[in-house]
Amino acid sequence: MSSIRRHLTLLLIASLTLVSFSAALQGYRSSMQMSSKLFDAELTSLTSSFADIEVRPNSQIFDSAEQITVQIWQDNQLLLRSRNSPISAIGDFATGFSEQNFAGKRWRIYSVENPAQKRWTMVAQPLKSRSELAQSMILAAMMPLIFSIPVLAIIIYFVVSVGLKPLRILSSELNSRSPRNFQAFNLADKPAELVPVLSTLNSLLNRLQSAFEREQQFAANAAHEMRTPLSVLKINLHNLAKETAGNSLSIDKLQQDTDRMINVINQILLLSRTNPEYFEAHSHDIDVYIIAQQAISDKYTAIDNKQQSIELVGQSAVISSDEFALLTLLQNLLTNANKYTPELGTIRVSVTSDTQYVRIAVEDSGTGLSENEYQKVLQRFYRSSKHIKQKSQGSGLGLAIVKQIVELHGGTIDLHKSDLGGLCVLVELPFAPSPGRLT
Amino acid sequence: MRILLVEDDTSLCDALSKSLRSEGYAVNSVETGAEALQAIATDEFTMVILDLGLPDMDGLEVLAKARKRKHLIPTLILTARDSMTDKITGLDTGADDYLAKPFDMQELLARLRVMERRQGTAHSSMISIGAVKLDLASHQISVEEQVKELSRREFMLIKALMENAGRIQSKAQLETKLYEWGDELVSNAIEVHIHNLRKKLPKDFIKTIRGVGYSINNRVSVAE
Numbered sequence: 316m317s318s319i320r321r322h323l324t325l326l327l328i329a330s331l332t333l334v335s336f337s338a339a340l341q342g343y344r345s346s347m348q349m350s351s352k353l354f355d356a357e358l359t360s361l362t363s364s365f366a367d368i369e370v371r372p373n374s375q376i377f378d379s380a381e382q383i384t385v386q387i388w389q390d391n392q393l394l395l396r397s398r399n400s401p402i403s404a405i406g407d408f409a410t411g412f413s414e415q416n417f418a419g420k421r422w423r424i425y426s427v428e429n430p431a432q433k434r435w436t437m438v439a440q441p442l443k444s445r446s447e448l449a450q451s452m453i454l455a456a457m458m459p460l461i462f463s464i465p466v467l468a469i470i471i472y473f474v475v476s477v478g479l480k481p482l483r484i485l486s487s488e489l490n491s492r493s494p495r496n497f498q499a500f501n502l503a504d505k506p507a508e509l510v511p512v513l514s515t516l517n518s519l520l521n522r523l524q525s526a527f528e529r530e531q532q533f534a535a536n537a538a539h540e541m542r543t544p545l546s547v548l549k550i551n552l553h554n555l556a557k558e559t560a561g562n563s564l565s566i567d568k569l570q571q572d573t574d575r576m577i578n579v580i581n582q583i584l585l586l587s588r589t590n591p592e593y594f595e596a597h598s599h600d601i602d603v604y605i606i607a608q609q610a611i612s613d614k615y616t617a618i619d620n621k622q623q624s625i626e627l628v629g630q631s632a633v634i635s636s637d638e639f640a641l642l643t644l645l646q647n648l649l650t651n652a653n654k655y656t657p658e659l660g661t662i663r664v665s666v667t668s669d670t671q672y673v674r675i676a677v678e679d680s681g682t683g684l685s686e687n688e689y690q691k692v693l694q695r696f697y698r699s700s701k702h703i704k705q706k707s708q709g710s711g712l713g714l715a716i717v718k719q720i721v722e723l724h725g726g727t728i729d730l731h732k733s734d735l736g737g738l739c740v741l742v743e744l745p746f747a748p749s750p751g752r753l754t
Numbered sequence: 755m756r757i758l759l760v761e762d763d764t765s766l767c768d769a770l771s772k773s774l775r776s777e778g779y780a781v782n783s784v785e786t787g788a789e790a791l792q793a794i795a796t797d798e799f800t801m802v803i804l805d806l807g808l809p810d811m812d813g814l815e816v817l818a819k820a821r822k823r824k825h826l827i828p829t830l831i832l833t834a835r836d837s838m839t840d841k842i843t844g845l846d847t848g849a850d851d852y853l854a855k856p857f858d859m860q861e862l863l864a865r866l867r868v869m870e871r872r873q874g875t876a877h878s879s880m881i882s883i884g885a886v887k888l889d890l891a892s893h894q895i896s897v898e899e900q901v902k903e904l905s906r907r908e909f910m911l912i913k914a915l916m917e918n919a920g921r922i923q924s925k926a927q928l929e930t931k932l933y934e935w936g937d938e939l940v941s942n943a944i945e946v947h948i949h950n951l952r953k954k955l956p957k958d959f960i961k962t963i964r965g966v967g968y969s970i971n972n973r974v975s976v977a978e
Contacts, residue, residue, distance in 0.1 A: 542834040543763050546856035550769035553859040557776055577856050611966045612922040616864075619920060619969070627965025664965070 319482070323475045328468045335464070339457045346449040354423070354445050355412065358438060362425045366436040370394045384422065384439040389432060406437040414442065481506050485513070495591050497524030535587040538580040545577050585716050589640050594723045597637040603673050603744075604631040604666045606638065610645035611664065614653060621658045629666035632673040634746055636724060644720045647713040648677040648740055656681035661735055672726075672743045681737035689730040693718045717742070755870065758799040759783040760790040760816065761832070762809050770803075773859055779866075787811035794825050801869060804849075806833035814847050821848040828869045832857070864920070872917050881916045883970060886959060888916055895954060902954040907932060907947050915960065915970050924967035 365385055371394075379385055379397035386405050387395040393402060399418060406413050406424035413424050422439040429436070481504055488500060499517040502509065552573060556566045607627055611618075618625050645664070652662045656679040665676045684692060692714050717740070721728045726744035733739035757774060761767040762785045771781045782799070784790050787808045794802065802820075806813035817829055831849045845852065850872070851865050871881060879891040885898045893909040895902050904912065914931050915923055925944050932939055948968060952960055961971045 539834060542855040543766055547763070547765045547769050549856050550766070550773050550859055554769065554773050554776065557773075608924055608966045611963065612924065615922045615963070615969065616861075616920060619972075622973075625963060625966075627963075629965075 320472075320475050320479050323479075324468070324472045327471045327475070328464070331467060331471075332464060335457075335460050339453060339460075342456055343449060343453045346452045347446065350445045350448040350452070354440060354448075355425075358412075358423065358425045358440055362427050362436055362438040365438055366427050366429050366434070370434075382440060382444060384418075386435075386437045388435040388437070394434070400439075404437065405439050408435055415439070480504070481509055485509065493591075495527075497521070497527070531587045531590060534583050538583040538587075541580055545573065545580065549573050549577070582713065582716060585643055586719065589643065589716060589720050589723065591723060594637050594640055597639070598635050599637075600633050601636045601638055601641060602631045602633050603636075603641065603675060604629060606641045607645055607664050607666050607675070610642055610649055613642075614646060614649045617650070617653050618662065621653065621656070621660070623653065623656055623658070623660045623662055625662045625664070627664045627666070630668075632666055632668040634673050634724070634744055636744070640720045640723060644717050644742065645675070645677070647717050648675075648742075651713055651740075652677055652679040652681065652738075655679065655683075656737060660737075663733075663735060668746075670746075672745055675742045675744070676739055678733035678735050678739040679737040680733075680735040683732060683737045684730065692730070693728065714740075755801070756780045756782070756799045757866075758790065758793050758802045758827075760787070760802065760808065760813070761785070761805040762807070763805075777863060785809070787813070787816040790816050791819055794820050794827060795823070797825075799827060800873065801866065802827055802829040804829055804831050806831060817847045817849060828873055830862075830865060830869060868918060868921075871919075881913070883916055883919050883972065886916075886955065888912060897954070897956060904954070905947075905950075907943075908951050911944070911947050912951055912955075915968060919970040920972050922963055922967045922969045927967065 361383070365387065370387055370389075375395045376398055377395070379399065381399065383397065384400045384405060385395070385397045386393060386400050388404065388408070396402075401417050405415055405417060405422065406426040408426065408428075410427055411425070413426065415422055415424060420441045420443065423442050423445075424437055424439040426435055426437045428434070481502055484502060484504075485500065497520045499520060500513055502513065505513065549570075552566060552570050556563070556570065559566060604627075611625060611627060615625075649662070649664070656662060661680045663676075663678045665674070665678075667674045667676075718728055721742055721744070724744040726742060729741045729743075731739050731741070755778070757779050759767060759771060759774070759781055761770065761783060767783050767785070771783055774781045782793065784793055785808075787810050790802070790804070790808075793799065804813045804817060808816065813831065813833065817831070820827070820829075828850045829848070830851045830853060832853055832855065834855045850869055853862060853865060879889060881888045881890065887896045888894075888909075889896070890913070893904055893906070895904055895909075895912060910931055911928055914928060928944050929939060932943070948960060948962075958971050961969050963969060
């Protein structure tokens with residue numbers, strides 16, 4: 316992943332280094348020129364001082380400094396030379412500067428003629444000393460700069476970090492947000508560059524929220540509005556069935572389908588009510604065992620009608636939840652167990668807990684499900700092929716709602732075969748749900 | 755048995771009236787809360803079926819006003835609202851039962867029968883389920899005309915259970931019934947009394963729903 320901070324820091328350090336070195340290069344060149352001028356001037360004055368000395372007409376050798384070589388010629392005779400000088404002429408017999416190689420070095424030579432005595436004086440200095448001077452000059456100038464680059468790099472890194480702080484705050488806020496939090500972002504320190512980003516983000520969030528609310532409200536409202544007409548339909552069908560003394564098969568069918576429609580509508584209402592906002596606003600400490608007792612009492616008429624035996628085992632377990640959500644979860648599981656268990660069957664509800672989880676299991680002695688259907692039944696509107704064959708009524712929403720409620724708690728749901736012979740739905744709800752991990 | 759139906763939806767009102775009449779109830783219907791309060795004040799009705807969404811005032815307000823005027827007429831609330839808070843508010847306001855639309859006619863009739871039975875305890879002196887008859891005046895129970903004596907606590911328990919036949923009474927609910935008489939209870943008091951009651955009643959007449967409570971088994975009508 317590319318990071319703006321890293322990218323910016325590297326780019327700035329690289330440019331700084333590049334500029335420093337090109338400046339050093341430029342500096343070296345001008346130092347070189349300067350030292351050349353300086354040495355040339357020195358060489359000229361040195362040569363003129365040699366040109367004026369008195370020399371006897373036989374060849375003389377004297378000791379000179381290593382950094383200087385001197386020759387004095389008259390009528391092609393070497394009158395005087397320094398010990399480090401060769402016997403041949405080191406320079407041209409023409410006034411001015413020249414460069415030659417001898418004694419294993421490259422030299423710069425200045426020749427001058429004394430016209431009265433027809434005498435040529437040549438003084439040479441090695442070129443190396445010039446570049447050495449230039450180098451030490453430029454090194455002295457550049458060294459502090461080179462040493463300061465790492466320090467600068469650290470400073471740049473921190474400056475860039477501080478500059479990018481608003482962006483980092485925004486991204487960490489975005490990261491920590493729960494997916495259903497549509498609240499507008501507001502940064503304390505708002506740089507001009509982030510203002511359009513924030514305002515676009517906030518207006519997008521706003522629109523998303525209203526779309527989301529509309530979607531939920533629409534389903535809930537539509538379902539709600541249908542309840543009274545459906546009640547009327549149901550009562551009229553009941554009256555009609557009485558009038559025809561139960562002889563009409565069509566009325567039976569109509570009643571069944573009306574019930575199915577009612578079922579779907581109830582479940583749609585439940586889905587909208589078990590949304591995370593509602594849940595978070597209504598959570599408080601609730602005893603799962605007591606809710607299980609209530610759910611069994613509520614569903615007892617249907618269970619008793621099929622002469623099924625039901626029992627509740629386990630003990631009280633308090634978690635933070637919404638009473639309605641928890642009751643709905645248990646009622647839906649019980650409705651399924653009641654529906655898919657034959658007459659005189661057995662249903663067992665258990666509430667157990669350890670340090671981390673409350674486990675709610677609803678088992679029955681019914682037909683169960685095949686293993687490859689375990690995941691599918693948790694999807695909305697899915698109905699098991701077995702149940703369709705049994706012609707049982709169902710909306711295919713019951714377990715989807717259970718799953719949604721389990722997810723609200725940050726829990727898990729698992730389906731397997733019960734030792735009673737039918738299905739066992741095991742729900743595990745953590746005592747402390749991880750916040751903001753809702754889907 | 756005269757029922758006051760408070761419902762502003764004409765189709766629902768017509769269908770429900772017809773249905774209730776065919777069950778032998780006399781039904782009068784009104785559409786507004788004000789009319790409902792007037793009708794309740796006449797004392798001509800034995801029960802009220804009250805819709806919460808009325809044009810002039812909320813159904814709960816009607817109920818609250820009626821209760822404030824000491825009209826204790828049994829009331830069943832009928833509503834499209836079905837959240838727990840509405841249910842609790844309804845029962846706190848003094849409703850006797852609560853049914854969410856759309857409801858099953860059989861369910862409504864069953865609820866009315868329970869209310870009637872409870873109401874009956876005030877007027878008649880007998881609750882009978884199959885072969886079991888509970889005499890509310892003499893605190894005696896008879897199984898196929900064979901009379902058995904009951905202790906005061908046993909009578910309280912079997913009365914609560916028989917009034918709510920077909921529904922579960924939790925141990926806590928039954929304990930509350932006894933506490934209302936100011937009795938001190940040991941922890942297994944209910945179990946002991948139920949055990950004693952069972953000896954006097956047909957087998958499986960009182961059904962234990964393990965972990966939840968007790969219920970009267972409607973199907974047991976013959977003695978063992």
